Amino acid sequence: MVSTAAVKQALSALASRTDTATRPSVAVIDEADAARSDLRRAAGFVDSGGLDRLDEAIAAAERAGDEAAAERGREARAAFRRFREAAADSDNRGGDDRAGDDRACDDERGR
Secondary structure, three states: OOOHHHHHHHHHHHHOOOOOOOOHHHHHHHHHHHHOOOHHHHHHHHHOOHHHHHHHHHHHHHHOOOHHHHHHHHHHHHHHHHHHHHHHHHHHOOOOHHHHHHHHHHHHHOO
């Protein structure tokens, strides 16, 4: 869940935006690309319907002939798919890899 402070900050940034030359599709792709580097931001992006917006933005960038933006969008989309796969793998293993690591350490110590 995204914090109230993060939402306020995002809304404030949107309200004070002056770069109207940026196409909405590129703004969504920029948002997705930036969210890849921060887990909370990535979760907020996904929770807010960002993946659907990203798919639409990629299509819009392709229609506009902006292959660089479309490619960045596809790379971000692939990263979010990998995040989802990693989370699913973690859930399938019980969600806590540390227990397996502790057992391996205990085995090495002869316990």
